[in-house]
Amino acid sequence: MQGSPTVAPTENPIGRILVAAMAIGFLALLVAAGAAGYVVRQTNRHSDWVVHTYRVEGVLIEVRRLAEQQETARRGYMLAGGPAFLASFERAHAELLPQVAELRRLTADNPRQTAPMAVIEQRLADLDKAQRQTNALVQQGRGADALRQFRADSGLQRMQKLRDVFDAMAREERRLLALRDAEQATSRQTFSAVMAIAALLFLAVVVVTFLTIRRYTRDLHRSRTALAVLNATLEDQVKERTADLALANEEIQRFAYIVSHDLRSPLVNVMGFTAELSAATGPLAALIDRAEAEAPHIVTEEARLAAREDLPEAIGFIRTSTAKMDRLINAILKLSREGRRVLAPEMIALDQLVDQIADSIRHVIDDRGVTLHIARPMPVVVSDRIALEQILSNLIENATKSRHPDRAAEVHVSATETPGRVIVAVRDNGRGIDPRDHQRIFDLFRRSGQQDQPGEGIGLAHVRALAYRLGGTISVESRLGEGATFFLSLPPTLSIEGA
Amino acid sequence: MNDHRSVGIVMIEDDEGHARLIEKNIRRAGILNDIRHFTDGTPALDYLFNSPDGPAKSGPAMVLLDLNLPDMSGTDILARIKEEGSPLRRAPVVVLTTTDDKIEIQRCYDLGCNVYITKPVNYENFAQAIRQLGLFLSVIQVPEVEA
Numbered sequence: 008m009q010g011s012p013t014v015a016p017t018e019n020p021i022g023r024i025l026v027a028a029m030a031i032g033f034l035a036l037l038v039a040a041g042a043a044g045y046v047v048r049q050t051n052r053h054s055d056w057v058v059h060t061y062r063v064e065g066v067l068i069e070v071r072r073l074a075e076q077q078e079t080a081r082r083g084y085m086l087a088g089g090p091a092f093l094a095s096f097e098r099a100h101a102e103l104l105p106q107v108a109e110l111r112r113l114t115a116d117n118p119r120q121t122a123p124m125a126v127i128e129q130r131l132a133d134l135d136k137a138q139r140q141t142n143a144l145v146q147q148g149r150g151a152d153a154l155r156q157f158r159a160d161s162g163l164q165r166m167q168k169l170r171d172v173f174d175a176m177a178r179e180e181r182r183l184l185a186l187r188d189a190e191q192a193t194s195r196q197t198f199s200a201v202m203a204i205a206a207l208l209f210l211a212v213v214v215v216t217f218l219t220i221r222r223y224t225r226d227l228h229r230s231r232t233a234l235a236v237l238n239a240t241l242e243d244q245v246k247e248r249t250a251d252l253a254l255a256n257e258e259i260q261r262f263a264y265i266v267s268h269d270l271r272s273p274l275v276n277v278m279g280f281t282a283e284l285s286a287a288t289g290p291l292a293a294l295i296d297r298a299e300a301e302a303p304h305i306v307t308e309e310a311r312l313a314a315r316e317d318l319p320e321a322i323g324f325i326r327t328s329t330a331k332m333d334r335l336i337n338a339i340l341k342l343s344r345e346g347r348r349v350l351a352p353e354m355i356a357l358d359q360l361v362d363q364i365a366d367s368i369r370h371v372i373d374d375r376g377v378t379l380h381i382a383r384p385m386p387v388v389v390s391d392r393i394a395l396e397q398i399l400s401n402l403i404e405n406a407t408k409s410r411h412p413d414r415a416a417e418v419h420v421s422a423t424e425t426p427g428r429v430i431v432a433v434r435d436n437g438r439g440i441d442p443r444d445h446q447r448i449f450d451l452f453r454r455s456g457q458q459d460q461p462g463e464g465i466g467l468a469h470v471r472a473l474a475y476r477l478g479g480t481i482s483v484e485s486r487l488g489e490g491a492t493f494f495l496s497l498p499p500t501l502s503i504e505g506a
Numbered sequence: 507m508n509d510h511r512s513v514g515i516v517m518i519e520d521d522e523g524h525a526r527l528i529e530k531n532i533r534r535a536g537i538l539n540d541i542r543h544f545t546d547g548t549p550a551l552d553y554l555f556n557s558p559d560g561p562a563k564s565g566p567a568m569v570l571l572d573l574n575l576p577d578m579s580g581t582d583i584l585a586r587i588k589e590e591g592s593p594l595r596r597a598p599v600v601v602l603t604t605t606d607d608k609i610e611i612q613r614c615y616d617l618g619c620n621v622y623i624t625k626p627v628n629y630e631n632f633a634q635a636i637r638q639l640g641l642f643l644s645v646i647q648v649p650e651v652e653a
Contacts, residue, residue: 264607271604272574275625275632276523282629283530333628344607 021223025216032212039205046198053191059113060184064177066110071173073103074131078166081138084145085153093142100135107131114176117183123176130169137165256346263343267336274329274336281325288318335452338465342451342472350391350476352501357385357422357431360392364400368407375416377407382421388429389500394473398481401466402433402493409437409491429499434492440485449481477501513648514561515541517570518550518583519602524625528570528602531633535640547578551586554594562593566648569594571619573603573610581610581617588618596649600639 080096083089107128114120137160144153295314298306361381365372372379388395403418410416419434440448447453451468467481474481478498485491515532519525525543532541544550553560554569561567569587573580580603587594598620605611606624614622623639626632 268574268604272521272524275604275629276521276527278629279527279632280523282633283527 021219021226024219028212028216028219032209032216035205035208035212039202042198042201042205046194049191049194053187056187057184060180060187063110063113063180066106066113067173067177067180070103070106070110070127071170073099073106074134074169075166077103077138078134081142082157085141085150085157088145088150093146096138096142103131117179119179120176123172123179126172127169127176130165130172134165134169260343260346263339263346267339267343270332270336274332277325278329278333281322281329284318285322285326288314288322291318338469339451342465342469345394345469345472346476348393350394350501352389353392354387354389355392355395356387357429358383360396361385361399361403361420364396364403368400368404371404372407372418375407375410377410377416377418379403379407380417380419382419385422385431386424386429386499388497390477390497391501394477395497398470398473398477398495399431399433401470402495405466406433406435406437406491406493409435409439411437411439411488411490424499427498429497431495431497432492433495434490436490439487439489440483440491441487442485445483445485448483513539514565514567515539515570515643516550516554516561516567517541517543518547518575518580519543519570519572520545520575521572524572527629527632528636531636532640532643534633535637535644537640537643539643545576547575547580547583551583554587561597566597566650567594568598568600568643568646568648571599571601571603573601573605573614581613584614584617584619598646598648602639 077096077099080092080099084092084096111124111128114124137156141153141157144150144156291314295306295311299311358381365379365381399420403420406418407416414436417436420431421434422429422431424430444453449467449471451465453468471481474495474497478501480496482494482496483491484494515537517525517528519528522545525545529541529543542553544553554567555562557563571580571583575583580601584599584601586592587597587599589595595618599618600621600623601614601619602623602625604625611622621639621642623635626635
């Protein structure tokens with residue numbers, strides 16, 4: 008009992024911590040996965056760019072080579088004039104055109120390359136024009152003219168400029184590559200940092216989770232130990248309390264006994280001397296009678312009234328009151344004696360017991376015109392037969408008393424078994440009991456509602472005392488005008504230990 | 507055979523009213539024996555055992571004993587009367603009390619009481635019981651006290 012309130016509050020924060028740690032862990036995992044995905048994509052793109060750069064470079068070299076070859080073939084043709092040179096020139100030119108187109112395509116995405124590209128195309132076209140002019144001159148046999156034009160045109164410079172442009176383009180590609188390399192390195196670094204943070208986070212989560220679980224486990228272990236200890240001592244505690252209760256009960260019984268006994272003693276006197284007085288009024292009345300007959304003048308009206316009416320009336324009241332007091336005292340005595348009776352548990356089939364009770368109060372039931380319904384089957388209990396019989400007979404008889412003027416009286420008796428308890432219900436459709444009186448009716452000498460039935464208000468007090476002795480409880484559910492149901496809750500097996 | 511008049515009745519009863527009612531009804535039964543009434547246990551014991559005109563010293567007696575006394579329990583007096591070596595151990599003791607507790611009744615008989623009577627609350631019954639006791643007293647034999 009002491010352990011439960013301390014366990015309950017710690018359970019919630021632990022759950023929350025665990026959920027939070029798991030959420031953070033998953034988040035870290037998600038971030039790490041995202042970062043990895045990003046980096047992989049970045050790397051893929053980078054390698055694409057590297058390939059692209061190399062291809063551009065390759066094509067650039069090829070274009071340059073072919074341009075050089077074309078120029079070389081032209082020069083050879085100018086110097087030697089063989090048709091083989093012309094064929095080589097044309098071959099180089101034919102190969103050059105697609106390569107230039109390829110180069111344009113590859114560099115189209117880069118605005119910084121479009122201008123040199125245009126320059127190259129322009130120069131190549133110009134060069135091609137100049138070359139073809141010298142070639143045509145050589146073909147016509149005007150080699151010297153061609154050579155002169157070559158010199159004037161400064162073919163060397165033209166070629167040199169083309170080379171510079173090629174170099175610039177190659178440099179630009181190299182620059183881009185370097186830029187992309189740097190980018191790649193940065194993203195790799197970011198990735199490493201993200202991974203490191205995720206790893207740290209993960210480690211933290213693991214540590215927190217581990218610590219939390221360890222704490223929780225320790226708490227659990229501690230509460231389990233406490234529970235085990237509690238469990239082990241429970242039996243002793245119950246025994247102790249039962250003994251205390253038995254002692255207190257005994258004390259009350261003794262008190263009730265002494266009180267009732269000591270009350271009885273003066274009552275004997277009151278009744279005794281009242282009887283003496285009553286006996287004394289006989290001769291007195293006779294005397295008055297004789298006096299009236301023999302000497303009427305000595306009899307006063309007061310004396311006659313005193314002897315014939317006042318005295319008998321007073322004595323009558325004293326007698327009825329003492330008789331009632333005697334019944335009350337006897338009731339207390341009976342209760343206290345009931346508390347001291349040794350219980351003898353035995354197997355009792357409740358339906359048979361109820362039948363037996365119904366038979367024994369059959370005349371009362373029939374006189375009052377009550378229909379008694381017994382719900383079968385009923386469980387079997389191990390209890391004290393006499394006590395149980397008194398309880399049920401009191402409850403059933405009470406139920407038959409509280410008839411509602413507007414309807415036929417019915418009494419239902421049923422019994423149900425729940426784990427650890429047998430509950431007998433006695434239900435009537437009578438006048439009902441005001442909820443304010445639900446506790447009061449079980450007190451000695453207290454009654455509820457219209458007092459049109461004889462009784463001292465002992466029955467239910469007796470029933471409750473008996474129910475307690477059987478380890479049971481008694482309760483009532485009722486509303487005014489709607490009948491009442493009394494519930495007797497009993498242990499299925501009466502344990503007489505400590506009772 | 508003893509003369510009934512010579513058997514003294516010692517009544518130990520703390521309630522004056524009860525004592526009066528008992529005496530009245532015994533007298534109504536025609537018993538004229540001497541009745542000595544004590545409301546407390548101590549003077550009663552003193553009279554029973556030590557008084558020169560008490561039962562232990564001079565002549566047979568019977569005891570009417572109430573169990574609820576202010577200074578001691580009636581059962582103590584009963585035990586004193588009936589204990590081994592007591593000169594009064596054969597004297598008849600009638601326990602006349604309001605208690606009808608079974609254990610108490612058993613205990614009194616165990617201690618050697620001769621008759622146990624519960625005072626009926628109903629006076630008619632009470633008076634009748636006492637008168638019958640009176641009739642009983644008029645016929646029983648009481649042994650001589652051993653000197």
